[in-house]
Amino acid sequence: MSETGFLLPDPEDPDNAPFWAATARGELRVQRCIGCGRRRMPPRPMCPGCRSLEHDWEKLSGRATIWSFVVPHPPLLPAYAELAPYNVIIVALDEDPTIRLVGNLVASADGSIGEIDSETIQIGEAVRVVFSPLGDVHLPRWVRG
Amino acid sequence: MVAGLRDGTAIVGIGQTRFAKGLEDTELSLACQAISAAIDDAGLEPGEIDGLSMFSMEEGREVEIARNVGLGDVTYFSEVGYGGGAACGVVGHAAMAVATGQCRAAVAWRARKRAAKASRPWSQVSQRIQGHWQWSRPFGLLRPVDEIAMLARRYMHEFGSSRDHLANVALAFRRHANRNPNATMRDKPLTREQYMAARWISEPLCLFDNCLETDGALAVVIVAADRAKDLRQPPAYIHAFSQSIPAQHQVMTNYFCEDPLVGPSYACARLLWERSDFKPADVPVAQLYDAFSPLIPLSLEGYGFCARGEGGSFTEDGALEWPHGRLPTNTSGGGMSEAYVHGFNLVLEGVRQVRGTSTSQVEGASCCLVTSGEGVPTSAVLLRR
Numbered sequence: 446m447s448e449t450g451f452l453l454p455d456p457e458d459p460d461n462a463p464f465w466a467a468t469a470r471g472e473l474r475v476q477r478c479i480g481c482g483r484r485r486m487p488p489r490p491m492c493p494g495c496r497s498l499e500h501d502w503e504k505l506s507g508r509a510t511i512w513s514f515v516v517p518h519p520p521l522l523p524a525y526a527e528l529a530p531y532n533v534i535i536v537a538l539d540e541d542p543t544i545r546l547v548g549n550l551v552a553s554a555d556g557s558i559g560e561i562d563s564e565t566i567q568i569g570e571a572v573r574v575v576f577s578p579l580g581d582v583h584l585p586r587w588v589r590g
Numbered sequence: 591m592v593a594g595l596r597d598g599t600a601i602v603g604i605g606q607t608r609f610a611k612g613l614e615d616t617e618l619s620l621a622c623q624a625i626s627a628a629i630d631d632a633g634l635e636p637g638e639i640d641g642l643s644m645f646s647m648e649e650g651r652e653v654e655i656a657r658n659v660g661l662g663d664v665t666y667f668s669e670v671g672y673g674g675g676a677a678c679g680v681v682g683h684a685a686m687a688v689a690t691g692q693c694r695a696a697v698a699w700r701a702r703k704r705a706a707k708a709s710r711p712w713s714q715v716s717q718r719i720q721g722h723w724q725w726s727r728p729f730g731l732l733r734p735v736d737e738i739a740m741l742a743r744r745y746m747h748e749f750g751s752s753r754d755h756l757a758n759v760a761l762a763f764r765r766h767a768n769r770n771p772n773a774t775m776r777d778k779p780l781t782r783e784q785y786m787a788a789r790w791i792s793e794p795l796c797l798f799d800n801c802l803e804t805d806g807a808l809a810v811v812i813v814a815a816d817r818a819k820d821l822r823q824p825p826a827y828i829h830a831f832s833q834s835i836p837a838q839h840q841v842m843t844n845y846f847c848e849d850p851l852v853g854p855s856y857a858c859a860r861l862l863w864e865r866s867d868f869k870p871a872d873v874p875v876a877q878l879y880d881a882f883s884p885l886i887p888l889s890l891e892g893y894g895f896c897a898r899g900e901g902g903s904f905t906e907d908g909a910l911e912w913p914h915g916r917l918p919t920n921t922s923g924g925g926m927s928e929a930y931v932h933g934f935n936l937v938l939e940g941v942r943q944v945r946g947t948s949t950s951q952v953e954g955a956s957c958c959l960v961t962s963g964e965g966v967p968t969s970a971v972l973l974r975r
């Protein structure tokens with residue numbers, strides 16, 4: 446566990462490092478194939494469309510809509526149980542709705558994942574990305590509007 | 591097109607331990623007990639077993655099984671991964687090995703002490719998450735139930751399905767368990783009111799949308815059809831078998847493909863029905879993998895019992911209930927009300943339906959569909975009399 450007790454991604458994972466480097470700079474970037482232009486998420490070495498290994502990291506607007514959401518209740522790992530019930534959402538990115546990201550709906554970048562009344566969350570809501578510092582990474586989370 | 595497995599092999603022995611929380615025996619011991627019982631049920635000797643087909647997650651390895659049960663020379667052994675997706679997979683691999691002559695009598699099994707906290711993978715996570723889970727777990731999507739609840743919410747939104755449909759699933763399986771003396775929930779009836787009042791686990795899923803936490807083990811013995819005829823039990827012929835990892839699938843968090851509500855069942859079903867003399871409409875009874883209730887509508891659609899989006903409404907009017915439903919499903923109580931042993935109890939109940947010995951026996955069942963984990967790389971078998 447981190448000192449916060451939350452689970453963390455590995456920002457040094459060779460496939461994922463550019464994603465986390467971007468979120469640390471306040472940018473949402475996804476992997477895009479140089480060969481055929483196909484975006485892919487989660488990141489991986491080879492493009493499943495054309496098998497190219499060449500790719501760049503396209504900067505996106507950070508605008509998205511809520512595709513689905515859940516509200517976990519205990520039993521949960523202690524750090525998460527303290528915040529429960531909280532929300533976890535999946536968003537579909539505006540530039541490419543087949544590219545989805547798991548995240549949380551928060552009131553602000555440093556807000557708690559349990560602070561939004563889950564009864565008010567709706568599939569289809571427009572959201573935009575914020576970057577929440579956690580341990581040594583910045584997680585992409587989402588605010589309304 | 592090649593003939594496939596079609597009725598070339600059969601399950602001729604079944605065995606299981608009792609199901610409970612907190613059994614004292616080790617997983618290896620439970621596996622040996624179930625395998626031993628299955629060999630006895632078939633009327634074979636341990637020395638006649640020369641094939642082993644098991645879950646990758648299995649604690650007791652092949653060598654230990656062979657050394658304990660007293661097997662002779664084993665000439666075939668293999669593993670299938672992905673937890674609950676593997677149950678029909680290990681049966682199918684055993685059948686393929688027998689059909690191709692790599693062994694003459696194969697055992698497939700699953701032993702698990704699920705009720706032990708240490709056996710829940712999500713409770714053993716470290717600070718740094720590896721692999722694709724790092725795109726979901728840091729955000730608090732921690733458990734399998736959270737991952738499936740995400741699909742369930744989207745399903746309800748897209749198709750106007752409701753919690754009543756999920757209750758139909760939970761209640762049907764509980765009623766079957768109430769008739770099954772081996773079921774963990776044998777003496778615990780469940781009402782719709784209790785379902786609706788139950789505590790949330792991961793909204794929109796409540797306690798009764800989840801499978802049980804069970805210790806136990808089950809095993810089957812598979813031989814060639816010509817030999818099966820001379821053994822003591824009515825053969826449950828393996829009519830068709832299939833596995834699937836659909837295009838762009840991701841284990842449990844299958845959110846990154848084009849349509850996450852088209853799960854692994856679809857790809858698995860395509861080959862299964864291609865290799866079968868039966869069609870979905872010919873199937874009188876099914877055992878569908880039920881780690882979570884929303885997997886049932888998804889599987890009903892994937893295996894072609896109804897169209898996409900109709901799995902929820904399919905459950906209405908007692909459709910899943912023995913004896914009068916249009917498709918009595920999980921007639922032993924399934925993972926939600928009999929026992930959760932990675933879906934292997936569904937295989938044994940499929941055999942009992944074909945033998946005619948289920949406690950919720952569908953009269954003259956000609957065949958029974960058995961499926962494994964939806965949401966993971968999966969497998970299915972169609973058993974017939």
Ligand SMILES: [Zn+2]
Binds near residue numbers: 478479480492494496
């Ligand atoms: Zn490409």
